Amino acid sequence: xxxxxxxxxxxxxxxxxxxxxxxxxxxxxxxxxxxxxxxxGVDRFILSDRLDLWTTLETAKILSSKIxxxxxxxxxxxxDINNENCLFYTVAEKTGWKMSENACPELGAVSGEDAVEExxxxxxxxxxxxxxxxxxxxxxxFFCQKMLHAIRVADxxxxxxxxxxxxxxxxxxxxxxxxxRADHTRTPQGALLWTKRVLYTSQTIEExxxxxxxxxxxxxxxxxxxxxxxxxxxxxxxNPGDN
Amino acid sequence: xxxxxxxxxxxxxxxxxxxxARKHPTTVAVKSKLPKAKVTSNGLKIGDDLFHHGITxxxxxxxxxxxxxxxxxxxxxxxxxxxxxxTYNRFSPRHxxxxxxxxxxxxxxxxxxxxxxxxxKTWAECTDERxxxxxxxxxxxxxxxxxxxxxxxxxxxxxxxxLLKALDTKELRERLTICCxxxxxxxxxVFFEKEVLGQFKIIDLxxxxxxxxxxxxxxxxxxxxxxxxxxxxxxxxTQFYYTFRNHAERxxxxxxxxxxxxxxxxxxxxxxxxxYKDVLIAYxxxxxxxxxxxxxxxxxxxxxxxxxxxxxxxxxAQTSDYTVHSLHDFFWQIIFNVKWxxxxxxxxxxxxxxxxxxxxxxxxxxxxxxxxxxxxxxxMVNNNTGQKIKGVTASTYKWAAREYIYDYTKDDWALYFKLxxxxxxxxxxxxxxxxxxxxxxxxxxxTNYSVVxxxxxxxxxxxxxxxxxxxxxx
Numbered sequence: 001x002x003x004x005x006x007x008x009x010x011x012x013x014x015x016x017x018x019x020x021x022x023x024x025x026x027x028x029x030x031x032x033x034x035x036x037x038x039x040x041g042v043d044r045f046i047l048s049d050r051l052d053l054w055t056t057l058e059t060a061k062i063l064s065s066k067i068x069x070x071x072x073x074x075x076x077x078x079x080d081i082n083n084e085n086c087l088f089y090t091v092a093e094k095t096g097w098k099m100s101e102n103a104c105p106e107l108g109a110v111s112g113e114d115a116v117e118e119x120x121x122x123x124x125x126x127x128x129x130x131x132x133x134x135x136x137x138x139x140x141x142f143f144c145q146k147m148l149h150a151i152r153v154a155d156x157x158x159x160x161x162x163x164x165x166x167x168x169x170x171x172x173x174x175x176x177x178x179x180x181r182a183d184h185t186r187t188p189q190g191a192l193l194w195t196k197r198v199l200y201t202s203q204t205i206e207e208x209x210x211x212x213x214x215x216x217x218x219x220x221x222x223x224x225x226x227x228x229x230x231x232x233x234x235x236x237x238x239n240p241g242d243n
Numbered sequence: 244x245x246x247x248x249x250x251x252x253x254x255x256x257x258x259x260x261x262x263x264a265r266k267h268p269t270t271v272a273v274k275s276k277l278p279k280a281k282v283t284s285n286g287l288k289i290g291d292d293l294f295h296h297g298i299t300x301x302x303x304x305x306x307x308x309x310x311x312x313x314x315x316x317x318x319x320x321x322x323x324x325x326x327x328x329x330t331y332n333r334f335s336p337r338h339x340x341x342x343x344x345x346x347x348x349x350x351x352x353x354x355x356x357x358x359x360x361x362x363x364k365t366w367a368e369c370t371d372e373r374x375x376x377x378x379x380x381x382x383x384x385x386x387x388x389x390x391x392x393x394x395x396x397x398x399x400x401x402x403x404x405x406l407l408k409a410l411d412t413k414e415l416r417e418r419l420t421i422c423c424x425x426x427x428x429x430x431x432x433v434f435f436e437k438e439v440l441g442q443f444k445i446i447d448l449x450x451x452x453x454x455x456x457x458x459x460x461x462x463x464x465x466x467x468x469x470x471x472x473x474x475x476x477x478x479x480x481t482q483f484y485y486t487f488r489n490h491a492e493r494x495x496x497x498x499x500x501x502x503x504x505x506x507x508x509x510x511x512x513x514x515x516x517x518x519y520k521d522v523l524i525a526y527x528x529x530x531x532x533x534x535x536x537x538x539x540x541x542x543x544x545x546x547x548x549x550x551x552x553x554x555x556x557x558x559x560a561q562t563s564d565y566t567v568h569s570l571h572d573f574f575w576q577i578i579f580n581v582k583w584x585x586x587x588x589x590x591x592x593x594x595x596x597x598x599x600x601x602x603x604x605x606x607x608x609x610x611x612x613x614x615x616x617x618x619x620x621x622x623m624v625n626n627n628t629g630q631k632i633k634g635v636t637a638s639t640y641k642w643a644a645r646e647y648i649y650d651y652t653k654d655d656w657a658l659y660f661k662l663x664x665x666x667x668x669x670x671x672x673x674x675x676x677x678x679x680x681x682x683x684x685x686x687x688x689x690t691n692y693s694v695v696x697x698x699x700x701x702x703x704x705x706x707x708x709x710x711x712x713x714x715x716x717x
Contacts, residue, residue: 041638041662043485065432067660094486095529103395103430103664123507124634125659133659201433203656 027073027109028053034074034081037141038090038108039067040097042134044122045086047141053107055152059145060105062199067137068102073109079116083142087134092117143208144199150233151195158225159183164190184223187215191226213239284598284693286700289708293695294350295335295584295592296687300326303683303697307706319344319710320545321552328528328544329479333585339563341555341581344713345705348690352604353587353611355580355619358564362620366630366643367650369617370401374409376615377466380607381410381418390446390463392590393423393439394666395430398471401644402612404651407438420444422458422465426669431661434652448670455595459608469586469667470613471644473578474622474631478663480574481637483526484509490525509570509635512627516573517557523570524549551716558717565623572626579622587611589667592694593682601692637662 003011035056037047046069049056053073060069072091074081081089091097092114110116125134155162163180182190198211216227216238231238287293297304308323315323322344325334335347337355349355364372381387391406393399403421410416421443428435439445446453458465472478483490484506491502508514516523528549559576560567567576578586591600591609603609613619625631625643633639640663649658686702687695695702 039660040485041636041660043636064429066656068662068664093489095489097485103426122636124636124639130659133655137656137660201436203433203654 030075036072038070042122069105076111090119154229155192283699284695287705292346292348294688297333298325300330301683319713324544324548334581335584339559342715344709356616370405374405378409388418390420390458392467395427396666398468422446424448424670466610475641476575477578516570
């Protein structure tokens with residue numbers, strides 16, 4: 001006897017396992033969500049992204065080599081905070097944020113029209129030199145965000161060889177008896193991780209571009225698909241190296 | 244160096260603890276059967292002097308304070324409120340008027356030097372001279388070796404950089420070991436890769452399982468930068484400046500410009516702290532404003548706590564011979580004066596296992612880097628000079644130390660964006676220690692330099708007696 005469409009529907013309707021009621025993530029995900037990288041030290045937003053919470057969180061983590069940050073998901077707010085004006089905005093209610101907790105970014109959420117406010121130039125960044133460094137920080141943050149979006153999407157589209165992901169889900173003993181690769185490039189630990197590493201340790205955009213170009217050096221690379229996608233999405237000019 | 248340490252040899256079997264709770268460190272404290280260390284002090288008799296004592300809220304102190312709280316005199320209630328509101332603030336005055344329930348005498352080695360208005364050494368001079376002093380210790384004693392607690396934060400960076408400059412031979416550098424954790428790397432990864440990795444021996448503190456007493460027992464002289472905050476102020480101040488507008492507006496202060504102007508005056512010598520009195524009081528008594536909530540904590544304070552605390556600090560300011568004028572000075576005196584003992588002693592009191600600690604001082608086996616007369620006098624004469632906080636936000640806090648670091652690293656990112664982070668708990672996470680329950684049992688340091696536990700003979704009676712007879716509010 002085969003299952004009818006109706007009987008399958010009835011079977012599905014009877015299920016009450018955890019997960020049948022979807023995750024209530026409205027604090028973090030909504031059509032108007034604005035993911036804002038926030039510095040408690042500067043007390044202003046550094047970057048706005050409306051595409052992806054997780055890429056933005058990773059950017060905050062990568063930037064933590066230079067400044068402690070927090071990621072804030074802003075929802076239900078019509079204030080148009082974007083990368084042109086975010087340096088002038090801050091969270092309105094600060095008593096929930098601690099100045100001295102972590103170097104590693106965490107995720108927070110605020111909601112509503114009054115959750116953010118325009119506050120002008122950050123108090124201790126009004127002189128031209130420190131203001132320039134605030135802009136430098138923002139430039140580096142935007143660069144990291146764009147590179148991360150590009151490599152993550154390129155990797156997801158082209159990489160079916162990420163055995164490292166699965167290795168980490170299994171017993172640590174497996175790693176000692178079997179080698180695994182993260183993608184089909186010859187970059188140690190994979191192009192995705194190596195790109196993050198370059199962004200985390202570089203001090204300037206120029207230094208980071210040099211490091212990224214080394215990843216895609218044609219003497220190292222085996223898989224052109226991921227490279228072509230990455231350069232298409234990142235907007236970086238492809239530098240094939242010496243050969 | 245002849246030494247005679249008596250200490251508890253650490254063993255997890257020594258303490259009763261819940262294996263399941265260990266998997267979730269934040270719940271370690273929530274259990275009914277409290278542990279007791281095998282080696283204890285002689286306890287306390289009513290009226291005994293102390294060098295230092297705890298004011299902390301945890302499952303151990305909750306057992307002691309909660310049943311008596313409602314019957315305590317007002318000053319006793321406020322004393323317990325300290326524990327609820329500012330846990331880990333363990334106050335023992337070094338100077339000026341600061342009444343408290345227990346008789347406390349200054350620990351001689353941690354005394355405050357006299358105020359010298361003519362002290363004119365710079366931060367860099369104080370620091371480089373301190374490093375030369377450590378170098379001279381190494382040169383005089385060929386078997387002395389140094390273990391530096393390094394968090395990657397501003398204070399321990401100052402120490403490490405000064406030692407990098409002073410220890411100018413391979414032989415001297417080989418006697419410096421960096422004690423750190425992965426969190427130390429995360430706080431300043433570029434510096435770690437460039438200046439530490441491969442250049443010094445490293446001891447991984449392994450989430451706090453390698454502890455202060457392990458290092459002492461291995462023959463190290465331990466250096467900590469614990470008192471760095473005391474040089475510059477306290478994060479209670481930067482947190483206040485950060486939240487100032489919220490507190491001010493709740494009190495009805497209207498107008499962004501007025502509030503902003505007030506905020507920008509915080510570090511200026513012509514703006515007296517009393518201008519901020521109302522907002523300060525609101526801040527000081529805001530529930531959970533600066534404490535870590537625990538499962539059973541009821542952060543319900545006795546009415547008037549904020550004003551009492553403000554008046555207590557005001558009295559301290561008026562009876563000290565250094566000048567307390569601006570709001571930043573007002574906060575600074577907390578950590579420079581009454582919290583100094585906590586920052587000085589916490590390494591061996593809470594992160595170590597030695598019960599008797601006098602040899603640490605007798606043999607210079609434990610160096611609080613900033614515990615020098617020069618540093619302290621620098622701190623006393625540099626109120627409102629822009630050296631402690633250049634502006635009003637955490638980005639310019641510890642400015643003299645930032646400039647010292649920058650002079651070596653030329654790293655603008657660190658100069659402008661590094662923040663003071665409460666690092667010690669990161670590299671020595673006491674709440675995840677297997678014997679965390681013993682640590683919360685530690686109450687005081689007696690005048691024999693011995694750690695006294697709540698469970699030692701007579702201690703509960705001592706606490707009860709002194710809290711019930713604590714009637715002096717200011």
